[in-house]
Every structure is written in structure tokens, then in C-alpha cells.
Amino acid sequence: MPRKFILSLTIFLVLILTVALVVGCAPKEKVDKGEESVSEEPVKGGTFNAFLMEPVTLDAAHSQESEGIQVAKQIYDGLVDYEPETMELTAAMAESWEPNEDASAWTFTLKKGVKFHNGRECKAEDFVYSWSRVASKDTASEVAYHLSPIKGFNDCQEGKADILEGVKAIDDYTLEVSLEYSYAEFPVTVGHPVFSPVPKEEIEKWGDEFSEHPVGTGPFAFVEWKHDQHITIERFNNYYDGEAYLDKVAFKIFADEETAFLEFEAGNLDDCQIPLGRIKETQDKYGERALINPMLGIYYYGLNMEAEPWKDNVELRKAINYAIHRAIITDTVWEGSRVAATGIVPAGIPGFKEDAMPYMFDQPKARELLEEAGYPGGKGLPELVLGYNTGAGHDKVAQAIQAQAEEVDIEFDIAGYEWGTYLDKIQSKEITFFRLGWLADYPTMDNFLYPMFHSENAGADNMTYYKNSDVDEKLIEARKETDEAKRRELYQEIEQIVLEDATIVPIAFYKTNRVIGENVCAYTRTAMDDTSYEFVWLSK
Amino acid sequence: MSRYIARRLLQAIPVILGVTLIIFLLMFILPGDPARMLVQKGASPEVLESIREAHGLDKPWYVQYGKYMWNLLQGDFGTSIRYRRPVLDIMKDHYPNSIRLAAVALAIEAVIGIIAGVISAVKRRSFLDILVTLSTTILVAMPIFWFAMLLQVVFGLKWGILPISGMGDGSWRYYVLPAIALASVHTAYTARITRSSMLEVINQDYIRTARAKGLSEKKVILKHALRNALIPVITIIGLDLGGLIGSAILTETVFSWPGVGRVIYLAILQRDPPVVMGGTLILVFIFILLNLLVDISYAYLDPRIKFEGRKVD
Numbered sequence: 001m002p003r004k005f006i007l008s009l010t011i012f013l014v015l016i017l018t019v020a021l022v023v024g025c026a027p028k029e030k031v032d033k034g035e036e037s038v039s040e041e042p043v044k045g046g047t048f049n050a051f052l053m054e055p056v057t058l059d060a061a062h063s064q065e066s067e068g069i070q071v072a073k074q075i076y077d078g079l080v081d082y083e084p085e086t087m088e089l090t091a092a093m094a095e096s097w098e099p100n101e102d103a104s105a106w107t108f109t110l111k112k113g114v115k116f117h118n119g120r121e122c123k124a125e126d127f128v129y130s131w132s133r134v135a136s137k138d139t140a141s142e143v144a145y146h147l148s149p150i151k152g153f154n155d156c157q158e159g160k161a162d163i164l165e166g167v168k169a170i171d172d173y174t175l176e177v178s179l180e181y182s183y184a185e186f187p188v189t190v191g192h193p194v195f196s197p198v199p200k201e202e203i204e205k206w207g208d209e210f211s212e213h214p215v216g217t218g219p220f221a222f223v224e225w226k227h228d229q230h231i232t233i234e235r236f237n238n239y240y241d242g243e244a245y246l247d248k249v250a251f252k253i254f255a256d257e258e259t260a261f262l263e264f265e266a267g268n269l270d271d272c273q274i275p276l277g278r279i280k281e282t283q284d285k286y287g288e289r290a291l292i293n294p295m296l297g298i299y300y301y302g303l304n305m306e307a308e309p310w311k312d313n314v315e316l317r318k319a320i321n322y323a324i325h326r327a328i329i330t331d332t333v334w335e336g337s338r339v340a341a342t343g344i345v346p347a348g349i350p351g352f353k354e355d356a357m358p359y360m361f362d363q364p365k366a367r368e369l370l371e372e373a374g375y376p377g378g379k380g381l382p383e384l385v386l387g388y389n390t391g392a393g394h395d396k397v398a399q400a401i402q403a404q405a406e407e408v409d410i411e412f413d414i415a416g417y418e419w420g421t422y423l424d425k426i427q428s429k430e431i432t433f434f435r436l437g438w439l440a441d442y443p444t445m446d447n448f449l450y451p452m453f454h455s456e457n458a459g460a461d462n463m464t465y466y467k468n469s470d471v472d473e474k475l476i477e478a479r480k481e482t483d484e485a486k487r488r489e490l491y492q493e494i495e496q497i498v499l500e501d502a503t504i505v506p507i508a509f510y511k512t513n514r515v516i517g518e519n520v521c522a523y524t525r526t527a528m529d530d531t532s533y534e535f536v537w538l539s540k
Numbered sequence: 541m542s543r544y545i546a547r548r549l550l551q552a553i554p555v556i557l558g559v560t561l562i563i564f565l566l567m568f569i570l571p572g573d574p575a576r577m578l579v580q581k582g583a584s585p586e587v588l589e590s591i592r593e594a595h596g597l598d599k600p601w602y603v604q605y606g607k608y609m610w611n612l613l614q615g616d617f618g619t620s621i622r623y624r625r626p627v628l629d630i631m632k633d634h635y636p637n638s639i640r641l642a643a644v645a646l647a648i649e650a651v652i653g654i655i656a657g658v659i660s661a662v663k664r665r666s667f668l669d670i671l672v673t674l675s676t677t678i679l680v681a682m683p684i685f686w687f688a689m690l691l692q693v694v695f696g697l698k699w700g701i702l703p704i705s706g707m708g709d710g711s712w713r714y715y716v717l718p719a720i721a722l723a724s725v726h727t728a729y730t731a732r733i734t735r736s737s738m739l740e741v742i743n744q745d746y747i748r749t750a751r752a753k754g755l756s757e758k759k760v761i762l763k764h765a766l767r768n769a770l771i772p773v774i775t776i777i778g779l780d781l782g783g784l785i786g787s788a789i790l791t792e793t794v795f796s797w798p799g800v801g802r803v804i805y806l807a808i809l810q811r812d813p814p815v816v817m818g819g820t821l822i823l824v825f826i827f828i829l830l831n832l833l834v835d836i837s838y839a840y841l842d843p844r845i846k847f848e849g850r851k852v853d
Contacts, residue, residue, distance in 0.1 A: 145582035228798030420572020
């Protein structure tokens with residue numbers, strides 16, 4: 001026994017040392033510039049192994065986090081969808097839609113023959129049921145607010161009604177929606193998964209466990225969810241919009257992006273998130289297979305408008321904006337996986353205005369404004385703390401911002417907090433200078449400006465407590481405006497006012513960071529950071 | 541023996557009650573609003589209030605605690621605020637995975653740790669002793685996540701002989717790397733403790749007597765020395781199983797192992813008290829049972845230890 005043991009132990013130790021040497025001296029991998037050979041015609045079949053982190057739910061009524069939405073978008077379909085490349089509104093289950101004169105009511109004509117995965121046809125009444133279920137007090141949906149423009153929403157939320165008064169099935173294929181106010185972009189909002197129809201009989205069968213057995217009308221039907229292991233979906237052969245190419249999509253669930261990336265490199269995943277810090281290396285290695293595309297999201301620092309020293313001191317707020325060299329941060333800290341913000345509304349949103357932000361990096365101007373703010377050379381500036389939530393490299397961004405601001409004599413400490421504590425501190429105004437991000441729910445300018453800057457959302461999505469009656473009025477006016485060009489002009493004007501008030505310091509617009517396998521074809525990572533696997537196929 | 545076990549189990553009741561109260565209070569005073577953590581957007585005061593109401597979070601802590609304990613007595617561990625699933629279902633999904641992985645890690649720890657410790661003690665100051673001491677020092681000093689990633693890169697990515705992560709079809713191959721990573725530090729400690737315990741026993745008079753009787757060295761070491769030296773080692777190893785289940789967060793994260801450690805950790809971050817309570821309670825219960833098993837095992841290792849009352853002559 002001792003001899004065998006000695007031998008085993010020696011082998012073990014030698015192995016560890018060898019491994020350390022092998023890893024340390026490993027030659028660089030061959031560069032793949034993405035010249036993979038692909039078949040010309042789409043090929044049907046195969047299982048796509050996709051990267052995912054554990055979702056919270058697969059019930060459309062509670063779809064709010066990106067992981068759940070990624071799977072939900074394959075299982076459920078809604079009235080409309082967004083074109084993957086351009087984010088333009090396209091028809092899905094609705095054939096057409098028409099507003100009334102002032103866009104306070106919308107009539108959707110449904111396609112015939114759309115089937116749920118259980119085989120039953122989906123009709124207008126299913127939308128009435130599904131939307132009422134989301135709005136219901138009993139469902140306690142975290143995303144019910146998306147339905148708030150619909151008449152009768154408050155009654156449902158308060159438990160006074162079971163059915164949304166504003167949603168009516170005129171006949172099997174005509175759905176009429178009455179709103180509390182004119183809302184010209186309402187059809188865009190119904191592309192969110194929360195508006196997807198679910199079959200009443202399945203909800204009644206599974207109750208709270210519907211999330212474990214989701215049924216929709218999407219291109220893939222649910223097969224299995226083994227928590228923290230995988231979610232499997234398979235092609236729905238009765239899909240109304242043409243069958244998907246893939247037989248199955250197996251979402252492999254990971255707890256760590258680095259581990260997932262190793263699996264990708266070993267050829268066990270067909271798509272994967274690129275871990276922070278490995279973007280450039282991945283781009284060099286995989287070329288065009290690394291999908292670093294613009295995304296509809298903004299990374300910003302908020303300044304609390306009800307707290308000193310930001311309150312009533314627009315010069316100070318502007319000074320910080322001028323002090324930041326955004327491109328340096330996006331290029332160095334983020335390795336180009338973010339793009340320097342040029343406003344609040346990111347590129348890709350219809351109506352996006354290039355260079356909306358009046359603040360470019362200008363240190364003399366920042367110093368001048370600091371003096372105008374009453375703090376010449378930073379003298380008299382109270383002790384400031386820039387807060388961020390720990391993880392995801394926010395500390396490195398905060399350090400860069402701190403260093404840049406110091407160059408114009410704006411000095412502050414930085415402090416990282418765990419997310420729950422962080423939110424508490426922002427809401428209690430203990431932190432008045434803080435990092436946050438905003439990702440689009442649907443591709444509209446309104447989705448950036450209304451939640452973040454309308455005074456009715458102060459303390460909720462409007463974390464800076466920004467209150468400007470002019471902006472409030474214009475936001476309502478823009479929602480009502482049915483002329484698309486005029487509406488966009490109005491939103492651009494609003495964006496300009498908010499930027500002039502400098503309530504936030506826009507830092508960067510997000511980008512997708514995915515990489516795909518060499519035999520993956522027709523794969524698009526949309527600006528909302530999701531993929532419709534119905535279009536994807538595998539060559540070879 | 542049965543009376544002893546019954547008494548120990550009864551003693552566990554106040555321990556469990558104490559743990560539930562402490563965890564509940566800790567979760568309650570922790571900064572961070574569970575309702576706010578649940579809603580990513582649109583968190584207006586009205587929405588937050590209705591969520592608090594729906595989950596009973598609007599009640600004072602003692603009412604919430606009382607309700608929780610009342611439900612617990614009826615076997616209801618509550619429902620996760622975040623996942624909207626019964627806590628017991630979540631635990632059923634994850635605990636078996638953690639226990640299986642911990643059991644394999646424990647086997648590695650016990651076998652390699654004890655053998656290395658015994659050899660190191662018996663061959664004191666030899667090359668082998670130095671080798672064991674050095675390797676245990678390296679294992680203790682190496683961060684687990686780094687060691688785990690090293691194993692993944694070499695055996696999974698470079699050589700492709702073992703799976704990189706996950707449980708796959710549940711075959712033994714998926715257990716190898718995470719179990720080695722999880723057992724690494726514990727194995728080193730076990731080897732060190734076995735070594736020092738053996739050294740202490742080897743110098744005792746009865747070992748000299750055993751040798752004087754002409755017993756073979758193998759018999760002296762295995763039957764007389766090791767059996768006595770194992771008592772502290774068994775204590776450590778026995779309690780390690782609980783530790784390996786509850787503290788495997790890093791291993792579970794790096795290997796994407798669907799264990800309970802990560803579930804409890806995330807539940808703390810996400811302010812999901814029912815999951816934290818349920819997960820911790822089961823872990824406490826496992827610890828109590830293991831403690832009991834360890835105590836019982838003493839009687840077999842050391843005949844002088846009795847659990848029943850002494851007979852009066």
C-alpha cells in the first residue's frame with residue numbers, strides 16, 4: 001500500500017506542476033477570422049446548445065429578466081414582433097392593427113389558424129384572458145405596469161375587477177383595446193413577452209406551476225426544465241409562421257460565464273456570452289463570430305436632484321459631464337464592448353439623434369463650470385461619494401471616472417455595495433451620486449425618456465428624482481402624437497432638455513457580446529440582446 | 541443507545557428553534573427590500589406595497605416569524621418570493637446533488653487524507669513526510685476557484701478526458717473534477733490532523749508494549765495506533781460532510797454544479813427569506829445528525845466510551 005500511495009502521490013504532484021507549466025506556456029491558438037464554410041441552403045435538424053443562466057420564471061406574466069425572456073421569446077409569440085436586424089415593428093400573430101382617430105383605441109386583426117402548443121387555436125378571447133391575468137391583483141405580476149395604459153388596469157390591480165375593461169374580443173379574430181389616453185406607440189409595446197397569450201386551460205391545470213410547464217404559440221414548444229442544469233425546447237411543427245430549422249434548442253444553464261466560455265472553446269456550446277476582460281482576445285480569435293453589436297441600453301451615473309450639492313446647481317452637474325472622457329473608458333476598461341454615450345437614447349432606436357449630448361470631454365470648460373458652481377478649484381466642495389453595485393467591473397469604471405474628475409479638481413470617494421443594500425441607499429438618498437443602467441423593454445424613445453424622467457416615476461425608475469413640468473407635458477404630448485416624424489421631434493426635444501439639465505452623466509451605450517460556433521448560420525443577436533432561434537440553422 | 545439517540549434528538553429542538561430565530565432576524569435586519577429586489581423596473585410605491593402585502597412582508601417581524609414557524613410545523617417550508625416555487629421543491633432539486641458531490645469529496649478526503657497522514661507520521665522526517673507536508677501546504681494555499689479552473693482547463697479543455705462542468709447525465713465522470721476541487725483543502729487538513737494525531741499515539745507506552753510483544757509493524761500501526769489516532773480525525777471528517785454541502789459555493793459556481801450552496805447564497809443576495817430559512821434548516825438538521833453519528837462512531841473506535849449510564853457495583 002505505501003508504495004502504491006507514494007507512486008500516486010508523486011504522480012499527482014508532478015501532474016499539478018506540469019499542468020501549471022503547460023497552462024503558463026501554452027502557445028496562442030490559431031486565429032480564426034470567421035472564414036468558416038457554410039452550406040448555402042438552410043439545413044433542417046440538429047440540436048443547438050445555447051448558453052443561459054438560470055431564469056427566474058418562464059411564465060410570460062412574470063417575464064422581466066433577460067434569461068427568462070430569452071427562453072420565453074422562443075415559446076411565446078405576441079401580436080407583433082421586432083425585426084431582428086433593424087428593430088422595426090413587424091406583424092406576428094396580428095395581421096394588421098388600426099388606431100381610432102386619436103390613437104386612444106386600437107383594433108388588432110388576428111391571423112387565423114394560430115395554434116397553441118397543446119393544439120388548440122388561439123383566438124381573441126385568449127388575449128382578453130391573458131392580459132387580464134397579468135393585470136390581476138392575484139397574479140401580482142412584476143411587469144404588469146406594461147399594461148397600465150389599458151382602461152381598467154387600476155381596477156384589476158386593486159382587485160375590483162377580474163377582466164381588463166379595455167380589452168374586448170369583438171369576434172374570434174378581432175381584438176379591440178381601449179386606452180386611458182392616446183398612445184401612438186402602443187402597438188410597439190405589445191411586442192413585450194408579457195403580452196403573449198397563454199391558454200386558460202393550461203393555467204387552470206398547472207396553477208402556480210405553469211412556469212414549469214409553459215405553453216404558448218411560439219416556434220418552439222417546451223420540453224423540460226431541470227433547474228440549474230438545462231432547459232430544452234423542441235420545434236413546434238404547427239407553428240403558423242413556418243417551421244424552425246432546428247429540432248431542439250438545449251439551453252445549458254451556467255453559474256459562471258468563464259466556465260461557459262471554456263465549454264464553448266471545447267466545442268460543447270454553439271453560442272456563448274463573452275466574459276468581461278476577454279472581448280479583444282475573442283475578437284482576435286474568432287473574428288466575425290464574435291458579435292459585438294450595438295444594444296439598446298445606457299450605462300449612466302445619476303445625480304440626485306433633491307440632494308445637495310446637485311440640487312439647484314446645474315453648473316456642477318454639467319462640470320462632471322464635461323470632465324468625463326467616455327471613449328477612454330469604453331476603449332480601455334470595457335475593451336470596446338461598450339460605445340461612448342452620445343445622449344440618453346441609444347442608436348438603434350427609431351428617432352435616435354446622433355450627438356444629442358452637448359457635453360464633450362472638455363477639461364477647461366469643466367473647471368470653468370466648477371468655478372461658476374461656487375467651487376473654484378474644487379474648494380468648498382462637500383465630501384462626495386460615488387456609489388456602485390459590486391461585480392461586473394463597475395468598480396473599474398468608477399475608478400476611471402474618479403481619476404478623470406480629479407484632474408479638474410472634482411474629488412470624491414467611491415464605494416461599492418451589494419445590490420440590495422445599494423438600492424436601499426439610493427432610495428433613502430444616502431447615496432446621491434450613483435451608477436445605474438437602463439435596458440429597453442421595447443425599441444421606442446419613450447421607453448427611455450418616460451420611465452426615467454417623468455416626475456410620476458420619481459423614486460421608481462426615475463432614480464434621480466428629476467422633476468420638470470415642461471418635460472412631463474411634452475412626454476404626454478409625444479405619446480399622443482400620431483404623426484411619427486412630429487413624435488420623434490418631440491422626443492428629441494425632450495432628450496435635449498433633460499441633457500441640458502444634466503441630471504445624469506451618460507457614460508456608455510451597451511453592446512452585445514456573444515460568440516457563436518463555426519457551424520452556426522443565420523444567427524442574429526438583436527439590439528435587445530436576444531436571439532430568435534427560429535431562424536438559426538446548423539451547417540454540417 | 542436508543543435512549544441516548546432520543547435524548548440527543550430532543551436536544552436538537554432548541555438548537556433548530558434558535559437557528560430559525562437567528563436566521564430570520566438576520567434576514568430581517570439585512571439592508572435591502574425583498575419587494576424592491578423582485579421588481580427590476582416600474583417599482584412605484586404602490587407596486588412595492590402590493591408585493592409586500594402579497595408575500596406578507598408588510599407585517600411586523602414577529603408575526604412573519606410566527607406564521608413561518610406555524611407553517612413549518614405543518615411541513616410547509618413556504619414559497620420562494622423570487623422563484624414562486626415551493627421551497628421544498630427547490631431543496632429537492634438541489635440537496636441530493638450537493639449531498640452526492642459532498643459524499644464523493646468526503647471519500648477522497650478520508651482515503652487520501654488518512655493514508656497521507658499515516659505515511660507522513662510513520663515515515664517522519666523522510667522524503668515522503670516532506671512531500672506530504674509540502675503538498676498539503678500547497679493545497680491549503682491554493683484558492684479553490686483557481687485550482688478548479690486549472691482542473692477544468694487541463695482535463696476538460698486541453699485533454700478532453702473529463703467534462704468541464706455541469707452534471708450531464710449524472711455519470712461518475714461529471715463528479716471527478718468538482719469532487720477533487722471540493723476535497724482539496726479538506727484532504728490537506730485531514731492529512732495534517734492524522735499526522736499529528738498518529739505522532740502523538742505512536743509515542744504512547746502501549747505502542748511500545750505492542751512492539752515488545754513482537755507484533756508486526758503493520759499490525760501495530762493499523763490496529764493499535766491508527767484506531768486510537770482516528771478519533772479526532774473522525775470528528776473532523778464527520779462534520780466536514782455538512783461543511784462540504786453548505787460551503788461548496790465556489791466549486792458549485794465554477795463547475796456550474798446544481799447544488800444547494802449557491803441556491804442559499806443567491807437567496808441571501810436576492811433577499812428571499814423562505815429559501816434561506818429552508819436551506820439553512822435542512823443544513824442544520826444534517827449537521828445535528830452527523831454530530832450524532834460521529835459521537836456514536838466513537839463507541840466503536842474506543843471501547844472505553846459508553847453512552848448508557850454506568851453500572852453501579
